[in-house]
Amino acid sequence: MNQDINTPALRIGDIPLRHGLMLAPLAGVSDHPFRAICRRFGAEYTVSEMVSAQSLCYERMSKKASVGEHSRTAPLACVHKDDVPMAVQLFGRDPVFLSEAAKMIEDGSYAGCRSQAAPAAIDLNMGCPVPKIVGNGEGSALLKNPTLAGALVRAVKAAVRIPVTVKIRIGWDDDSVNAVEMAKILEDSGADAICVHGRTRTQMYRPGVNLEQIAAVKAAVRIPVIGNGDIYTAADALHMKKVTGCDGWMIARGAMGNPWLFSELRAALNGTPYIPPTLTERLTLAREHMTRMMEEKGEKVGFAESKKQVAWYIHGISGAAAARGKLMSATTTEEALQILNALTENSRP
Ligand SMILES: Cc1cc2nc3c(=O)[nH]c(=O)nc-3n(C[C@H](O)[C@H](O)[C@H](O)COP(=O)(O)O)c2cc1C
Structure with a gap:
């Protein structure tokens, strides 16, 4: 190619x-x-x-x-x-x-x-x-x-x-x-x-x-x-x-x-190998994405709009369906971050 x-x-x-x-x-x-x-x-x-x-x-x-x-x-x-x-x-x-x-x-x-x-x-x-x-x-x-x-x-x-x-x-x-x-x-x-x-x-x-x-x-x-x-x-x-x-x-x-x-x-x-992201990398990028949206659009609008983006990052992760529901009703950044952190914790072997 x-x-x-x-x-x-x-x-x-x-x-x-x-x-x-x-x-x-x-x-x-x-x-x-x-x-x-x-x-x-x-x-x-x-x-x-x-x-x-x-x-x-x-x-x-x-x-x-x-x-x-x-x-x-x-x-x-x-x-x-x-x-x-x-x-x-x-x-x-x-x-x-x-x-x-x-x-x-x-x-x-x-x-x-x-x-x-x-x-x-x-x-x-x-x-x-x-x-x-x-x-x-x-x-x-x-x-x-x-x-x-x-x-x-x-x-x-x-x-x-x-x-x-x-x-x-x-x-x-x-x-x-x-x-x-x-x-x-x-x-x-x-x-x-x-x-x-x-x-x-x-x-x-x-x-x-x-x-x-x-x-x-x-x-x-x-x-x-x-x-x-x-x-x-x-x-x-x-x-x-x-x-x-x-x-x-x-x-x-x-x-x-x-x-x-x-x-x-x-x-x-x-023609090079592709290494998919780890769970930690996915969640880290989800957090970064949320932060960038809040920086650019203001905290209120950025946070509200970023929730759906963050939810896509966790698709397929064990516990994601419940986490997505909680995320959508989260009202503060801290709450959203806690939900993401819990996903990391729960997925630890
Ligand atoms: C949420 C969403 C928003 C979209 N917005 C636009 C748009 O603004 N302009 C456009 O030409 N197509 C838009 N599309 C169509 C996509 O660019 C694309 O053509 C379509 O999703 C098919 O590609 P995909 O199968 O890779 O998703 C949108 C699609 C989705 C799902």
Whole structure:
């Protein structure tokens, strides 16, 4: 497998990626602390949580000076210097909002921007299945409107200099699988790479990723194709590569509570052994993750949001089910740490 940066696995625009191991966008999960942790274990490209193009535009137009300070959208688009290259993902269905928002992200001019580094790319969300998003004609609803999807890519391409990538599903439902048609339109409209999540919208997250459709997209376009869906082990990733020829991988749920998955994938690509984390290492990272979230988001919000992350780290450990319940109702950091410490104690031989 290719490890030489002079002949990278793929390029997003002119950014070379050695392995093509990417952390997928995960709303409510892939915030900066999680992205930084995944990067430490081998993710070489990350994508922000999805950001509303319309919200960024409205906030910029607001006459209230403090709108950026209190914005819940702006922090989602923030690029941190220890987390590059990172793409910012936008969702929307309006070419004007999308192109304006993309421009503001590129030049850091949206209200409340605290970016320390430039974004690597703008990624357009054409895969989100959530009813509220789809009901607005956004996310995976765009799969039903390839002409508009192409127009959105053209509008954003015309607005920014950085690469524009698109994340799609393979179609709306089993009767309307159109990943190849979509991919060709997106490529012709100027997309620099496409990530294909091998499920339809109606499939939501049910098991069963259609690798044949990812392969068909790869065969149909010249731009890089990133495969996505159900990668939980190195064997899953290698199998996806073998069947589809994908240029890289986006990992989503497999990394939640298990950022070591990136180390496992790297080891497999480099032909080196992978040593899974010990229980102590898992619990130590869970604590660090919680601390980082509280430092970045403030104690109250950080603690509340970190509980689900911590719960993922303990998945599969003896006593985890009971501990997870207690963790969710914990009201203080001390309580949460005690629950984790007890898990360590109970697991001692
Ligand atoms: C909690 C959660 C949040 C997600 N948020 C986003 C998002 O903001 N943008 C996006 O394009 N996909 C999002 N996805 C989809 C994932 O990026 C990915 O395509 C999907 O989970 C399939 O990959 P996996 O099987 O490796 O999990 C989300 C998925 C989950 C489970």
